[in-house]
Amino acid sequence: MAGNAATASKLKGASGIDGPPPSPLVAPWAGPHGGLPPFDQVVVAEFKPAFSSAIEAKREEIQAITDDPAPATFANTIAALERSGRTLDRLEAVYGVWSSAMSSAEFRAVEQDVEPQLAAFRDEVHQNERLFRRIEAVYLSPEKADLTPEQQRLVWLYYTNFVRAGAKLDATGKARVAAINQRLATLYTTFSQNLLADEEGYETMITDPADLAGLPESSRAAAAAEAERRGSKGRWVVANTRSSAAPFLSYADNRALREQVWRNFVNRGDHDGARDNKPLITEILRLRAERAGLLGFPTHAHWRLENSMAKTPERAMELIQAVWRPAVARVKEEVADMQQLADAESAGIRIEPWDYRYYAEKVRKAKYDLDENEVKPYLQLAKLRDAMFWTAGQLYGFSFTAVTNVPVYHADVSVWEVTDANDRHVGLFYFDPYARPGKRSGAWMSA
Structure with missing residues (x-):
């Protein structure tokens, strides 16, 4: 408890309360170029109280906008909103780096609390009736015609995003959308964490040097280094990551090991057990469909694409199909070339997904006299x-x-x-x- 109290005390300075200097997570960034992220001062345990502090700071800024007795204008509403939440923005930037590039068991526990908290606060802002009335007033005001194109775009974005988030729903609808969003935040976080856990938790251990046949020296050295990092010096490990799996699938002669590496990678989060994402996917799809219905859209895809370049699922599918059909045709040609080569070698196999990269390299050498390993030094x-x-x-x-x-x-x-x-x-x-x-x-x- 003493440690938590000390952490909270450090963070109070962000909202102007007397006390020790604020945590670097909520303090204004110092240094050149307008300030730099304090990446070297991050303490994972401070993220949760930092978010509570930053959210409260933005809440006060929103309150000041809604309490303004003057009629809503671009300056006192839209521009004021743009300026609000700078502490939260800075914090989310650092948090995002930790989420994608510096995750750990300690940080993943923090994510499970922070993501629903952020989702709840976003809904609190979007469902703030007094704030939306001011945004809508600017959106409908004749003043908008006098704004620059960039300012008009900003007004449109705020108004549209609030409506898309449920600002026009009744109290029951808003409450349900907020509950869905908080649950989705948890599901998305768990989904990503399951993938990362399967990347870190699965490996292909190799003990026989003969099983390294076909691998270039760079791949062998990387596998040996990975094994040593995991406490198995003298062996070789293919980690369950794209950067480890791809070269192994391209060059390893051992087909059974190629299949094991391929299955480990493609089955991340897709297996029975505590990290199985299939139940999460089912719930995510159900909640997305329910939310789309509450917001007046036929499907989640219609809601998601409404303010994008594609606009509709139909137009998005047209683009996908325009690429998909010729791509599939080309892949069939490539697989036919691979199968022909495998048959010529009397391999006695039918080309499977774990053979694709391996035989693609062989075909490249046979047809074009191109060896990727000869190119790599350049x-x-x-x-x-x-x-x-x-x-x-x-x-x-x-x-x-x-x-x-x-x-x-x-x-x-x-x-x-x-x-x-x-x-x-x-x-x-x-x-x-x-x-x-x-x-x-x-x-x-x-x-």
């Missing part, structure tokens, strides 16, 4: 990074300069200042290229 990370920067420079006029002495959340991270063609600061690019436990697999970005 695709070193630093060279690829420089090529990426060069492309951004050619397309957008950006330049990248390495920055040191900047707080980072992991030793793998390097930081680059981005400037435009006029040498004006655009932002900082945090480059985090390596897979590791607690980090979501695949290629992605956040901003």
Whole structure:
């Protein structure tokens, strides 16, 4: 209890109450470029009280907007809303990095509490009748015609997003939508955590060097390093992540092990047991359908796409099918080439999913005399990074300069200042290229 009290005391400073300095999680960011995230000062245990503090700060800002006796205008309502919640925005930015790149058992327990809390607060804002009346007044006001296109767009976004969140529902409808959103927040979090847990919890252990046949030296070294990290020095481990599975599926001659690696990866969250996502998917689909009905939409897809470029599920499906049909046709051609090669080798197999990458490499060598392993020395990370920067420079006029002495959340991270063609600061690019436990697999970005 003493530790919790101390943490709460640190956080009080965010709302102006006398006491010790506020936690870095809720304090204004310090440093150059308008302030930098204090990644090196994050304490996971402080996230929960930090969110309570930041939410209360934004709640007070919302209250000030709704208490304004002056008629609603763009300046005192829409612009004021845009300025509100800066502490919460900063906190969510750091929290998002931990969720996707620095997860741990301690943090996952925090997520289970924070995500429903955030969902409840978003509904509290969207269902605030006094606030919505002010937004609607600006949306319907003749003043809107005098606003800039950007300001008009902002008014439209606020009004539309509030309506889509249930601002026009009666009290019963609002309560049900809020309950659904909080439950969905928990389900989404559990779903993601199950995937990450299966990536960390499953592995393919190799004890016989003969089972490494076909693997390039780089893959063997990576598997040996992973085994040593897991306390099995002298063996080899294929982790259940895309970055480990993909090269193994491409080069390993042992078909049974390829199947094991493939099944481990594709069955993440799709198996009987505590981390089975199938019951979660069923409940998510049911709740999404119910929410769409409450909000006046035929399906969740209609609700989700209404304010997107596609607008309707039908248009989205048209685009998908335009790509899907030729893609399937091409895959059939590729599999036919693979099967022909397997038959020529007297492999006695029918091409299965765990054979696809392996035989794709063989076909590439046979048809085009192209060996990916011969190309790899020219695709070193630093060279690829420089090529990426060069492309951004050619397309957008950006330049990248390495920055040191900047707080980072992991030793793998390097930081680059981005400037435009006029040498004006655009932002900082945090480059985090390596897979590791607690980090979501695949290629992605956040901003």
